[in-house]
Amino acid sequence: MADINVSPAQRRPLSGTAVTGAEPAGREPAYELIELMFFAYRDFVGDPDHVLERYQFGRAHHRVLHFVFRHPEIRVADLLDILKITKQSLARVLKELIDQGFILQKEGQVDRRQRLLAVTDKGKALALELAKLQTERFARAIAQSGTTRDQAVRFLYAMIDPERREDVTRMITQADRALRGKER
Amino acid sequence: MADINVSPAQRRPLSGTAVTGAEPAGREPAYELIELMFFAYRDFVGDPDHVLERYQFGRAHHRVLHFVFRHPEIRVADLLDILKITKQSLARVLKELIDQGFILQKEGQVDRRQRLLAVTDKGKALALELAKLQTERFARAIAQSGTTRDQAVRFLYAMIDPERREDVTRMITQADRALRGKER
DNA sequence: TCGAATATGTCAACATGGCTGACATAAATG
DNA sequence: CATTTATGTCAGCCATGTTGACATATTCGA
Incomplete structure (x- = not known):
């Protein structure tokens, strides 16, 4: 598949730890x-x-x-x-x-x-x-x-501004409830 | 608050997956x-x-x-x-x-x-x-x-029109080579 | 060598979809 | 009843896309 992802020099902070932003210093531009x-x-x-x-x-x-x-x-x-x-x-x-x-x-x-x-x-x-x-x-x-649907959801969700996420979540679940209620 | 961003096991599928019988198109809209x-x-x-x-x-x-x-x-x-x-x-x-x-x-x-x-x-x-x-x-x-960078890359890549993917791959790798060559 | 093709620039006009400001109307609310 | 609220509307501006036509310089092929 994609051998698109051949960036070296990029093995760092992306895993655990800092949920709130990590060091803004020397990250390689993605x-x-x-x-x-x-x-x-x-x-x-x-x-x-x-x-x-x-x-x-x-x-x-x-x-x-x-x-x-x-x-x-x-x-x-x-x-x-x-x-x-x-x-x-x-x-x-x-x-x-x-x-x-x-x-x-x-x-x-x-x-x-x-x-x-x-x-x-x-x-x-x-x-x-x-x-x-x-x-x-x-x-x-x-x-x-080879991702799961759930990973895609979580990834896109985490791309949204943190302050807005709650609103988005509420909006989506409300819409789902409303539509399900209508159709069944 | 039914948060989107929880572990996979806790999430109920908001859309998709459910095989609810005779759909005219088969797949639930995502x-x-x-x-x-x-x-x-x-x-x-x-x-x-x-x-x-x-x-x-x-x-x-x-x-x-x-x-x-x-x-x-x-x-x-x-x-x-x-x-x-x-x-x-x-x-x-x-x-x-x-x-x-x-x-x-x-x-x-x-x-x-x-x-x-x-x-x-x-x-x-x-x-x-x-x-x-x-x-x-x-x-x-x-x-x-909790995704890996690699999964994100593969997912976004696969969102692109199949006919265009090769061009995109080539463009990105060429640009990377050109910039690395310049800066190092 | 000359005519055609190519790479780029430019002028003019138009479409879409944002924006601000001002104002109108109807209904709710204190 | 006066004010606030929800919505609509007019007028004009801005950013960024489009098509069409044409100009210029340069390269390329017969």
């Missing part, structure tokens, strides 16, 4: 990992891009569709918080997703100021199609790299 | 991995962003600086091939990097049509500073996730 991350992510988001062209959607649409799909009846403010964009940026792509019938808005029951967002059947179908593409890439990568 | 990849990459590129603000540079500048640093005397055409952007897009950011003294151009020796690109000392310093930030994130992630 060019290989940096570049692999760049190319991996490019291909990871590249798959959906082709499909999205059919509807003249871009990556911004994909992100909105995905997180609305995963969080049915999500409030606009919460979606903005996940995406970390402004409402003006969201408005453009959201309008197109609504106009083309992928997402719909409902007035909040308890708070009628809220416009709760959810995918339509059409939106769900597209979100699933895109998720499937990316899932297959992960499945291939895990199988071919 | 929402967890998809979203972790999204957040991980966001933070991965987020670190350099702050530093780049000092020079009013964006991510496009970062990518150009990085690959020119890694491939001294690279031809414009080869840089475009790595970045997969048009020469017009490159021109804008490259001009700023040259004007501010981070990159310089030399006329090709064998082919005088070529404008070979290389970083200046100033450019090298910035490229190293940015690479160091991302290296530290990887080191933390590897240590905290």
Whole structure:
């Protein structure tokens, strides 16, 4: 397989000990990992891009569709918080997703100021199609790299800013619960 | 808090694995991995962003600086091939990097049509500073996730489109050789 | 040696998806 | 009832991608 990993001079702190950062001093730059991350992510988001062209959607649409799909009846403010964009940026792509019938808005029951967002059947179908593409890439990568799915999860999780990890965990588990509750 | 980052035995599969009967596609969507990849990459590129603000540079500048640093005397055409952007897009950011003294151009020796690109000392310093930030994130992630560096490399490598992997491997090893040859 | 191909640069226009600032509206809340 | 909150919207700017057309210098092949 990959004899890509032939860096010498790199046998140190990566094992146990310092959970909080290790010495920032003389570490060799991890060019290989940096570049692999760049190319991996490019291909990871590249798959959906082709499909999205059919509807003249871009990556911004994909992100909105995905997180609305995963969080049915999500409030606009919460979606903005996940995406970390402004409402003006969201408005453009959201309008197109609504106009083309992928997402719909409902007035909040308890708070009628809220416009709760959810995918339509059409939106769900597209979100699933895109998720499937990316899932297959992960499945291939895990199988071919000899890693376990769990290791991949832990590794990617640990790449996230420590302060944000709890939020991410909560978000994912909540979404899973909500979707499981809906479908079963 | 159902923490993602616990030992494998304790984790229940949030998605995947479960063979729940007649799936139309077979595999459960790996929402967890998809979203972790999204957040991980966001933070991965987020670190350099702050530093780049000092020079009013964006991510496009970062990518150009990085690959020119890694491939001294690279031809414009080869840089475009790595970045997969048009020469017009490159021109804008490259001009700023040259004007501010981070990159310089030399006329090709064998082919005088070529404008070979290389970083200046100033450019090298910035490229190293940015690479160091991302290296530290990887080191933390590897240590905290209990993966090996090698597993991370193999996993990210396997996330790349199969047809592209050989090119990526060749590019990385060539760059490593070139840089080692220069510095030692 | 000359014409074609190549490497690069540049001008112009446009698309996408970020941003800020200002303001409007409806509903909740004290 | 006044204020706050949730959301929408208009207007304009910025960064970074695109296509198309064309210019220049240099190399290369017949």
